[in-house]
Amino acid sequence: MGKEKRGHRKRTRPMSTITVVGSIKPVLGVDLGDSNSVATLLSPMNGSIVQEMFPFSMDDAGYSLFSSKVPKDARIAYEATSQAYPFTRRLKEMGYSDTTVAHPKELAWIVKSKKKNDKADSLKIARLHMGGLIPESHLLEREEQIKRDLLIQRVQLGVEIGNVKRRIISYLKREDVYNCLPKTEDNFSVTRRRAIDSLNFGDDRDLVIRTMMRKLRFLEAECPPLEERIRQVAAESDDVKLLISVQGIDFYTASLYSSFVGDARRFPDDDHLNSFFGIIPVSRDSGDKKRRGRMSKEGPSIARWMLGVMVDNVMRRNAEIRRYYDSVKERSGPGHAHVMAMKKLNRMLYHMLITRQRWKWEDEGLTERKLSNISSSAAPSSSTTTTTNEGGVTQA
Secondary structure, rough: OOOOOOOOOOOOOOOOOOOOOOOOOOOOEEOOOOOEEEEEEEEEEEEEEEEEEEEEOOOOOHHHHHHHOOOOOOOEEEOOOOOHHHHHHHHHHOOOOEEEEEEEHHHHHHHHOOOOHHHHHHHHHHHHHHHOOOOOOOOOOOOHHHHHHHHHHHHHHHHHHHHHHHHHHHHHHHOOOHHHHHOOOOOOOHHHHHHOOOOOOOOOOHHHHHHHHHHHHHHHHHHHHHHHHHHHHHHHHHHHHHHHOOOOOOOOHHHHHHHOOOHHHHOHHHHHHHHOOOOOOEOOOOOOOOEEEOOOOOHHHHHHHHHHHHHHHHOOOHHHHHHHHHHHHHOOOHHHHHHHHHHHHHHHHHHEEEHHOOOOOOOOOHOOOOHHHHHHHOOOOOHOOOOEOOOOEEOO
């Protein structure tokens, strides 16, 4: 008789259990994907934790499967990816209320390992959540998310306008005609624009410069509708009305700042707010040695950029903050002084939002004019809505 060929038998991993004491709620870790996701459910059973892992699609059929497997009282955790917002909305619709969104960068440091796949990630998230070790991330409510998108779209438009202006200036300098233009304070004043439009090279350069100028005008024409809507939204915000009492902060920068901060009470103190903006130094302490590095630059870069613009505007109008900046500049240089001024202004704005007090050095007449501006239903003039410098920043 021939030797019977032994087939390869697939090993099945037994359902893992962890001994626990007391009663706990089921915990679910989810690794989100664009079309398919993987979930790991850790459920208490007879003093132990039973682990169940299952994939589900990000459609009605997948969510139906999800609902059949996951109890409504489960504590659910998942990473803050592009799918986090629609997934959160579906969870609320299905009746799940205990959800936690994990901070992606901090979570990456915690779960860093050589083994990385959807199943392993969902299990790690579930175990961390069970131990209360998930670094949380803040998700905006739907209405706040739409307002943020409106503001960021205006920021991006300003950046594009600034880039186009720089390209036009660079092109005119390269063709040795820039110095022939009329001398004005604004590189793109009405007088200069007319001069640029009247340039005649007699070849394809005419088509190039006309195309660049048409693109500039198109982008600038997109700004007024956005700014008018931002003005209307600002008129409904108590935080914006409070922040514009600061000389150098207008409804636009106040709206952007308020959008990123949200409810200031979610930050225990101003140090946590500065940490959110990423303007605290990186700390590398070991034993008795304390090491402080550069800015952490955690958090949204647009928020940090906006805070820098606010500091520049406020310093031009406030002698106290200017003196503070100059004193730090003498000791540590302009870069460090600018960051320290950002932290100081941020602390002051945090105090205003928490105590609901107006700016200490408020010009009441100016504040009233600002409030009248955002309360007015009349559309703003083109001279105030398209004033954008080469850096894409609307002048306050």
